[in-house]
Amino acid sequence: MKALDRKLGRDLRRQWGQILAIALIVACGICSFVAMQSAYESLKLSQTTYYEQYRFADVFAQLKRAPESLRLPIEAIPGVSQVQTRILVDVTLDVPGQTEPVTGRIISIPAQPTPMLNDLYLRQGRYIDPGHPEEVLVSEAFAQANNLQLGDTIGAVINGRWQQLRVVGFALSPEYVYEIRPGALLPDSKRFGVIWMGRKAIGSAFDMEGAFNDVAVSLAPHASSAEVIFRLDRLLEAYGGLMSYDRKDQPSNRFVSDEIVQLRAHAIILPVIFLGIGAFLLNIVLSRLISTQRDQIAVLKAFGYGNPAIALHYLKFVLAIVLLGATLGIAAGLWLGSALTGIYTQFYHFPVLQYTISPALIFTAVFISSSAAVVGAFGAVQRAVQLPPAEAMRPEPPAVFRRTLLERLGLQRFLSPVGRIILRNLERKPIQAILSILGIALSVALLLTGRFSMDAIDYIMEVQFQQVQRDDVTVVFNEPRPARATYEVMHLPGVMQAEPFRSVAVRLRSQHYTYKIGVMGLDPHGQLRQLINRELQPVQLPPDGLVLTTKLAELLHVEPGDSLTMEVLEGDRPVKTVTLAATVDELVGVSAYMDRHALNRLMQEGGTLSGAFLKVDANQLAPLYTQLKQTPAVAGVTLRQTIIEEFKKTIATSQGIATLVQVIFACVIAFGVIYNAARISLSERSRELATLRIIGFSRVQIAVVLLGEQAVLTIAAIPVGFLLGYGIVSLLVLAYSTELYRMPLIVTKASYLFAFGVTAIAAFVSGLIVRRHLDHLDLIAVLKTRE
Numbered sequence: 070m071k072a073l074d075r076k077l078g079r080d081l082r083r084q085w086g087q088i089l090a091i092a093l094i095v096a097c098g099i100c101s102f103v104a105m106q107s108a109y110e111s112l113k114l115s116q117t118t119y120y121e122q123y124r125f126a127d128v129f130a131q132l133k134r135a136p137e138s139l140r141l142p143i144e145a146i147p148g149v150s151q152v153q154t155r156i157l158v159d160v161t162l163d164v165p166g167q168t169e170p171v172t173g174r175i176i177s178i179p180a181q182p183t184p185m186l187n188d189l190y191l192r193q194g195r196y197i198d199p200g201h202p203e204e205v206l207v208s209e210a211f212a213q214a215n216n217l218q219l220g221d222t223i224g225a226v227i228n229g230r231w232q233q234l235r236v237v238g239f240a241l242s243p244e245y246v247y248e249i250r251p252g253a254l255l256p257d258s259k260r261f262g263v264i265w266m267g268r269k270a271i272g273s274a275f276d277m278e279g280a281f282n283d284v285a286v287s288l289a290p291h292a293s294s295a296e297v298i299f300r301l302d303r304l305l306e307a308y309g310g311l312m313s314y315d316r317k318d319q320p321s322n323r324f325v326s327d328e329i330v331q332l333r334a335h336a337i338i339l340p341v342i343f344l345g346i347g348a349f350l351l352n353i354v355l356s357r358l359i360s361t362q363r364d365q366i367a368v369l370k371a372f373g374y375g376n377p378a379i380a381l382h383y384l385k386f387v388l389a390i391v392l393l394g395a396t397l398g399i400a401a402g403l404w405l406g407s408a409l410t411g412i413y414t415q416f417y418h419f420p421v422l423q424y425t426i427s428p429a430l431i432f433t434a435v436f437i438s439s440s441a442a443v444v445g446a447f448g449a450v451q452r453a454v455q456l457p458p459a460e461a462m463r464p465e466p467p468a469v470f471r472r473t474l475l476e477r478l479g480l481q482r483f484l485s486p487v488g489r490i491i492l493r494n495l496e497r498k499p500i501q502a503i504l505s506i507l508g509i510a511l512s513v514a515l516l517l518t519g520r521f522s523m524d525a526i527d528y529i530m531e532v533q534f535q536q537v538q539r540d541d542v543t544v545v546f547n548e549p550r551p552a553r554a555t556y557e558v559m560h561l562p563g564v565m566q567a568e569p570f571r572s573v574a575v576r577l578r579s580q581h582y583t584y585k586i587g588v589m590g591l592d593p594h595g596q597l598r599q600l601i602n603r604e605l606q607p608v609q610l611p612p613d614g615l616v617l618t619t620k621l622a623e624l625l626h627v628e629p630g631d632s633l634t635m636e637v638l639e640g641d642r643p644v645k646t647v648t649l650a651a652t653v654d655e656l657v658g659v660s661a662y663m664d665r666h667a668l669n670r671l672m673q674e675g676g677t678l679s680g681a682f683l684k685v686d687a688n689q690l691a692p693l694y695t696q697l698k699q700t701p702a703v704a705g706v707t708l709r710q711t712i713i714e715e716f717k718k719t720i721a722t723s724q725g726i727a728t729l730v731q732v733i734f735a736c737v738i739a740f741g742v743i744y745n746a747a748r749i750s751l752s753e754r755s756r757e758l759a760t761l762r763i764i765g766f767s768r769v770q771i772a773v774v775l776l777g778e779q780a781v782l783t784i785a786a787i788p789v790g791f792l793l794g795y796g797i798v799s800l801l802v803l804a805y806s807t808e809l810y811r812m813p814l815i816v817t818k819a820s821y822l823f824a825f826g827v828t829a830i831a832a833f834v835s836g837l838i839v840r841r842h843l844d845h846l847d848l849i850a851v852l853k854t855r856e
Contacts (some may be wrong), residue, residue, distance in 0.1 A: 073374070073382045076365075081389060086838070087748050090741040092394035095442070097734045098343030099398025099434050104405035105336035106433075107426050111410050113329055116246070123188040125243035126153065126285035127316050128297055133639070134280050143284065146300045148292030153186035154281035156271050159547075159705055161253075162262075163224035164215050168690075170697045170706040171215075172261050173225060174249055176283075177268040178206070186285045187244040189265060190420045194219045194238030199225075202270035203233060206240040210248050210418050211262025225264075229701035240265060244285075246417050250705070256416060264571045311574050311638045312585040325417055327807070339369045342515070344441040346508050346738060368846025373753040380450050387446040388419045388439060395435050402434070405730065422730045467484050494641060494778060505788040508742035512735040512831070513790020513824050514797055520729030520820035521798045521812075526716075528815045529656045536605060537655060540568070540597040540682035544697065547704035552676030553700070561696055568595040571665050572679040573672060578634040579625045585638070586621070588661045590668035597682040600653040600662060610664045614650030620811060621659035622652045637672065645671055656811050718756075730757025732827060739831035747779045747839040758843070772843050776836045783832045787825055794824070 081088060119125070143152050156177040164171050179185065180199035189206065197204040207217065217223070222233045236503040242263065250261040286301065288294060294315040299311045316322055369379060403426060410424040544558065555569045571590035576583055591598055593610045600608040600616065610616060615633065617625070627633060627649050635645045653662070669676060685693060697706050751758070758771045766774075795816060802814045 073369075073378065074385075077382060077385055077389070080386060081197070084748075087745050088390050088393070090744050092390050092397065093737045094343055094346055094741045094773055095394025095438055096398035096401060097737050098340040098441075099395050099438055100401040100405060101343065101734070102336055102340040102437065103260075103399055103402025103426075103430065103434050104409060105332050106430055107238065107402070107406040107424070108409045108413070109329060109332040109336055110427065111406075111423065111425050112325070112332065112413060112417070114425060115422045116325055116329070119243050119246070120830065123190060123479070124184070124186050124287065125316070125322075127288040128286040128301065128313055129315075129319055130284050130286075130301055130313035131311045132282055132284070132305045132307055134277065135277050135305065135308035137281060139304065139308070140281075142304055144287065145300065146297055146304075148289050148297045149286055150289045150292075151287040153285040154215065155283045155285070156268065156281055157283040158271070158275055158276050161226045161698055161703055161706065164217075165221065165223065167259070169216060169260060169694050169708060169711065170703075171259075172705045173223075173264045174250075174262070175205075175225075175227075175264045175266050175271055177271045178265045180267055180269060186287055187242055190241040192239045192241060192420070194236075197237060197265075197267050199267055199269070200234075202267060203235050204237045204267070205234045206238040206265040207236050208245060208248055208258075208263040208418070209239040209241055210256070210258040212236070212239045214258035218722075224698070226699070226701050226703075226731070228276070230274075231470075231699070232274070234264070234266070241418050241420055244319070245321055246419060247321040248418060249320065249324075250707075251320070253712075254636045255712075255715055257711065260711060285467065289440070303526050305631045306642070309639060312576055314585070322704070328413075328417075330572055340437065342511060343734070343738070344438060346511060346742065347648050348441045348444055348446075349504055349508065353450060356448075361830045364815060376455075383450045384443065385448065387442045391435075391438050391442040393436050395438050399431060399434060428645075471545075472847055492781075502768050502782060505720075505742060505746045505782050506789060509739055509783055509786035509828065509832075510790035510793050512738035512742070512853050513828050514794035515731055515735040515738065516824035516827055517791065517794030517816060517820055518797050519735070520823055521801065521816055522792075524815045524817045524820055528813050529810070530713065532605065532715060532813075533655075533657050534709060536601055537599055538709060539599065539684075541685045541709055542683040542693070543680065543707040543709075544683060544703055545680040545705040545707075546678065549674075549677045549679055550702065554678050555681065558681045561688040562692035564683050564693070565686055566684035568597045568682045569678040570598070570680055570682065571668050571672075571677060573668060574638040576636040576638060577621075577625060577661065578636065579627045579631065582625045584621065584625055584659075586659065586661050586785045588615070588635070588663055588668060590663050590665035593664050593666075595682070595854075598682060601655075603630070603654045608651060608653050610662065611650040612664055614648040614663075616651050616653055616662040617649060618655045619652045620655075620806070620808060621661060622649065624659070624808070635671075637679075640672065640674075643671075643673070647671075656813060658810070659808050734781065735824075736827060739828050740835050743779055743783060743832050743856055744835035744838065746782065747775060747835065751775060751839060751843070772840050773844065776839060779832065779836065779839075783828065787828060790824065790828070791821060 085855045137154060140152055140154050143149065156175075158175050160175055162171040162173040178189065178197070180197075182189075182196045191206070194206070197206065207223075211217070217236055217239075219236060219238070221236050223236065225232055227232055242265075245263050247256065248258060248261070248263065249256045253261075269278075272280070284301075284305075286297065286299060289304070298313040298315060300702050302310055304310075319327070327573070362636070366379060408426045410422060414422050516837050546554065549571075552569075555567060558564065558567045558569075568591070573590070574585070575588050576585050591600075591610060600610065602608050608616070615635070617627075622628065625633065629649050629651055631649050632646055635647050635651060637643050637645070663671075666676075697703050758775065760773065761771050762768070798816060799814060802812050806812070
């Protein structure tokens with residue numbers, strides 16, 4: 070073994086504590102990069118492969134009813150490669166063991182298994198037998214959530230008639246990787262499922278023989294989806310078309326793709342923070358090591374070691390730390406990435422969601438960490454190789470001391486001698502103090518950011534389900550009903566209050582901006598569905614005009630007082646000009662509202678209704694559910710309490726691991742920065758501290774001198790971390806302001822206390838370890854250093 074390598078081993082053993090602290094910080098950066106990037110690659114690969122192999126469509130459209138003969142004109146549209154016409158209806162189901170009403174989406178499939186768009190992957194069982202019209206395939210997630218077995222039967226209200234359906238297989242579709250009911254944000258597989266039924270059986274049941282109400286289209290290479298959508302809308306307009314949309318706006322694909330984009334962003338942001346701090350600490354440690362080894366460097370040069378050999382020696386020191394951190398980080402990243410992929414399997418239903426890790430990813434992780442370390446250590450290594458041997462043989466010149474700012478202001482009389490020592494040392498090394506404060510502040514900010522998502526979700530829950538959505542049950546009719554339906558709903562078991570609503574599918578247009586949405590007509594004096602402003606105050610519906618959520622108004626580039634064109638997509642499809650009367654703030658989705666009576670007048674209809682919000686007696690839920698299951702006019706039922714429960718369950722699963730990981734990472738940063746700062750300070754000031762012990766200072770007093778300095782840095786860093794964390798949270802709020810949801814800028818006192826407490830504990834633990842080194846300080850050995 071070479072002499073320099075033996076010296077390297079001694080240096081590493083002597084400073085193992087600091088090396089381990091830095092290696093852990095590097096490991097956090099590598100872990101976050103490997104976990105997020107590998108999960109991203111696994112999810113992206115699974116999505117791409119599944120879409121290609123099972124022919125996920127490029128354009129989708131819904132309509133009222135069209136003859137099958139319209140298929141040929143659709144195929145003739147330039148750019149269209151393949152067309153799949155279908156029948157799609159939502160029905161109420163009666164699932165064994167489930168007391169609550171369940172919504173099923175029935176989709177027609179060919180009598181024989183043939184390649185088609187949005188093809189099915191049969192996970193278990195067999196394909197339907199055309200000789201048995203009652204046979205169906207159900208989505209795997211729905212079957213698992215309701216403990217369905219092959220051969221089980223479920224009841225369904227199909228076109229006003231009660232029918233038993235027999236399950237013969239469990240299937241997956243690229244169209245429902247993220248299986249949610251229309252308008253929902255989170256999956257509820259227990260109360261919503263997809264059912265595939267023979268085309269002939271569903272056609273005869275719904276009087277749709279030789280017709281379709283849903284179409285999926287694939288595009289030829291390089292075809293323009295916008296042009297195809299424009300031509301398709303014109304073809305379907307006479308048949309009640311509801312505006313076509315391309316793949317990027319398909320609900321399931323949109324959720325999956327958004328998650329993939331967020332994973333990619335997280336795979337960049339977190340590693341930058343950790344590796345930046347690691348580079349900073351490596352620079353400090355290596356600079357201190359070189360300053361204490363000036364005479365050794367001089368001797369090495371005197372014995373003929375050149376600058377390249379000395380530079381390589383200290384780079385080996387850095388790379389050894391990085392190698393340790395990379396090894397730990399890659400191992401932890403593989404475990405965390407696998408766990409993250411496992412969580413995704415609960416929400417995203419692929420035939421295979423296999424966790425994959427590429428050699429290129431491992432190489433990239435090691436390369437990035439090594440590059441960051443070399444950049445951080447470059448300045449210190451450069452100083453080592455440029456040090457002339459004659460100068461290196463002399464001790465480092467003493468620092469130039471001058472009166473501190475506090476002393477010039479005459480405030481030193483308010484401090485004890487120990488306090489003066491602490492503040493003098495901090496003021497004389499401002500850059501090191503500032504960088505230490507910044508490192509600790511980043512750990513505080515990371516803790517605050519980790520808790521922010523929980524605060525925001527609690528706030529969304531409170532606003533959405535306590536102030537906006539105050540009904541217990543929402544009932545949606547299978548088609549618009551006359552006003553007397555309100556009285557029929559009021560006579561359902563347990564109903565104490567009912568507020569009807571009218572929903573009309575429209576296309577809103579302002580200049581060249583358009584948006585397809587259902588305008589919700591509400592009772593102006595209703596209590597079960599309220600509109601609120603930014604201050605959470607109720608907003609009264611104007612007698613005329615449109616009310617949009619702020620996000621939708623932003624997407625359409627309109628403000629209150631502006632006019633919009635409203636193209637109705639049902640009935641006689643009138644085109645009206647309406648005024649934007651006001652905007653309201655909602656955190657979930659985008660919405661458009663009108664006074665129900667004004668919407669009825671605009672549609673030139675009587676008191677037509679689309680559904681009702683219900684307030685019900687909790688003791689009468691069972692008979693109410695039974696009645697709703699058997700009511701042919703009911704197409705769907707939404708229960709507020711089940712939404713809240715699923716919301717909490719889903720968020721608890723996804724956020725629990727994320728919060729735990731962020732807490733661990735933040736503790737590593739805080740401990741690494743504080744411990745290294747204290748150990749470096751101890752190395753630099755060991756002679757000074759030993760002198761203080763000789764002249765009568767107790768162990769407690771010299772511990773206060775050293776650890777008090779770190780305490781001041783930590784106390785100064787906490788408010789900086791609060792500000793930095795709040796700034797990061799503000800950026801996250803802007804980043805997460807999408808059509809699906811908006812994160813409110815909410816950071817609670819509990820989150821601030823949490824960040825403070827975790828940082829304080831990390832500082833306390835690192836202080837105990839340094840105090841142990843102080844108690845074993847060898848006074849004689851330290852005072853033997855040469856002048």
